[in-house]
Amino acid sequence: MNGGQDLGGAQGFGPVVPEPDEPAFHEDWEKRAFALTLAMGMPGGWNIDMGRFARENRDPGAYLSMSYYQLWFAGLETLLKERDLVSDDEIVVGHTLRPPKAVKRILTPGDVLKVLHRGGPTERDTNTKPAFKPGDSVRARNINPPTHTRLPRYVRGRLGIVERVIGFHVFPDSNARGAGENPQWLYTVRFDGRELWGDDADPTVKVSVDAWESYLERA
Amino acid sequence: MAHDHDHHHDHDHEHSELSETQLRVRALETVLTEKGYVDPAALDLLIETYEKKIGPRNGARVVAKAWADAAYRARLFKDATPAIAELGYAGRQGEHIVALENTRKLHNMVVCTLCSCYPWPVLGLPPVWYKSAPYRSRAVADPRGVLADFGFTLPQDTEIRIWDSTAEIRYLVVPMRPAETEGWSEDKLAELVTRDSMIGAGLPKRPEDHK
Numbered sequence: 001m002n003g004g005q006d007l008g009g010a011q012g013f014g015p016v017v018p019e020p021d022e023p024a025f026h027e028d029w030e031k032r033a034f035a036l037t038l039a040m041g042m043p044g045g046w047n048i049d050m051g052r053f054a055r056e057n058r059d060p061g062a063y064l065s066m067s068y069y070q071l072w073f074a075g076l077e078t079l080l081k082e083r084d085l086v087s088d089d090e091i092v093v094g095h096t097l098r099p100p101k102a103v104k105r106i107l108t109p110g111d112v113l114k115v116l117h118r119g120g121p122t123e124r125d126t127n128t129k130p131a132f133k134p135g136d137s138v139r140a141r142n143i144n145p146p147t148h149t150r151l152p153r154y155v156r157g158r159l160g161i162v163e164r165v166i167g168f169h170v171f172p173d174s175n176a177r178g179a180g181e182n183p184q185w186l187y188t189v190r191f192d193g194r195e196l197w198g199d200d201a202d203p204t205v206k207v208s209v210d211a212w213e214s215y216l217e218r219a
Numbered sequence: 220m221a222h223d224h225d226h227h228h229d230h231d232h233e234h235s236e237l238s239e240t241q242l243r244v245r246a247l248e249t250v251l252t253e254k255g256y257v258d259p260a261a262l263d264l265l266i267e268t269y270e271k272k273i274g275p276r277n278g279a280r281v282v283a284k285a286w287a288d289a290a291y292r293a294r295l296f297k298d299a300t301p302a303i304a305e306l307g308y309a310g311r312q313g314e315h316i317v318a319l320e321n322t323r324k325l326h327n328m329v330v331c332t333l334c335s336c337y338p339w340p341v342l343g344l345p346p347v348w349y350k351s352a353p354y355r356s357r358a359v360a361d362p363r364g365v366l367a368d369f370g371f372t373l374p375q376d377t378e379i380r381i382w383d384s385t386a387e388i389r390y391l392v393v394p395m396r397p398a399e400t401e402g403w404s405e406d407k408l409a410e411l412v413t414r415d416s417m418i419g420a421g422l423p424k425r426p427e428d429h430k
Contacts, residue, residue, distance in 0.1 A: 008355070009359060032266075034344075035262035036257065048387075052333075052334055068335065073247075085254075091246050095249065095253065096254050106256055107257070109264050116265075116311045119309070121314040150385045167315075169387060208382055208383065210384070210386035
């Protein structure tokens with residue numbers, strides 16, 4: 001979606017402000033919101049792309065005024081409510097008002113390190129061959145889905161060069177909608193800064209994105 | 220006195236806004252625990268893991284080893300995920316890692332313009348600036364300006380390469396080894412490796428800054 005999350009090339013946000021000796025979390029609630037999000041992935045049954053869409057799918061003004069963990073928490077509420085695992089009145093009173101839904105598994109302390117160490121690899125087996133090879137000229141398609149996509153606006157319609165064939169990976173646009181993993185070939189595509197930002201751009205800059213095959217056309 | 224009143228009013232307002240999120244998070248945790256969906260001990264362990272075990276010291280060990288051990292360096296640049304797993308670092312948000320070599324001719328810098336993708340097993344959770352709109356918006360369009368915000372300037376003829384982490388590939392920058400560190404042990408070298416240098420937003424410490 002062309003939402004508040006798609007920030008590449010936006011202007012007016014001011015300087016980057018690094019914080020010396022920054023802690024992992026700034027508030028206790030951030031720790032709990034972070035851990036709840038990770039822990040609920042198992043009983044909740046959503047995938048990472050659904051999680052990203054739940055965070056980005058909101059009024060751009062709201063998105064930009066929320067902190068990172070506020071977005072995580074808002075996304076978690078959305079995912080839980082969509083699945084009838086929790087309802088708003090329960091969060092308001094702070095107690096369960098209805099019996100729980102049956103869930104397959106919950107994250108136990110004994111699982112934590114194993115689950116983190118395993119992660120969620122997105123590469124899949126295939127018998128197909130990639131359509132593009134390193135050095136090929138490609139154009140990023142001009143697509144504007146209202147649903148989740150990982151092709152940022154600033155490269156759409158732009159010419160780039162395939163630099164690397166990464167592998168065959170789960171397609172987020174489909175996975176986020178619960179329409180299956182539909183894996184595709186994934187490429188690192190490199191763009192010249194001037195192709196993206198015009199002739200006045202810094203000629204020493206190149207930018208790459210990782211793009212699935214259906215985001216690209218031969219050029 | 221009017222001044223004091225205003226001050227307290229502002230303070231209370233700020234406080235109540237903070238507690239609203241805090242109370243809602245607490246309420247949700249209670250509900251999810253009562254329903255049996257979460258085990259609070261698992262939550263505590265998740266937090267402890269990312270506060271104490273998984274952080275940029277992991278990545279610093281990888282970089283220091285790449286500086287000190289030519290065979291490891293070759294393995295890391297050929298296929299970083301197994302090379303990093305040799306040191307025990309793997310998993311969530313680092314399932315597919317690529318290591319990027321900074322040189323005098325090429326400076327790599329990593330961003331995620333669409334969210335905040337970051338190589339957790341080697342760098343831990345991302346700092347606020349990495350997740351912020353200023354960095355995500357400008358890193359791809361004005362990287363020299365962003366580096367200036369960090370207080371450093373690259374030579375004008377150094378090529379800059381920005382890696383936008385739009386898929387599940389995570390990028391780890393291997394900065395240039397500081398001069399005058401010949402013969403240093405990996406442990407000592409690791410102390411020079413800063414988090415920002417592994418994102419491409421900073422440089423390693425110099426030996427003279429190291430105590």
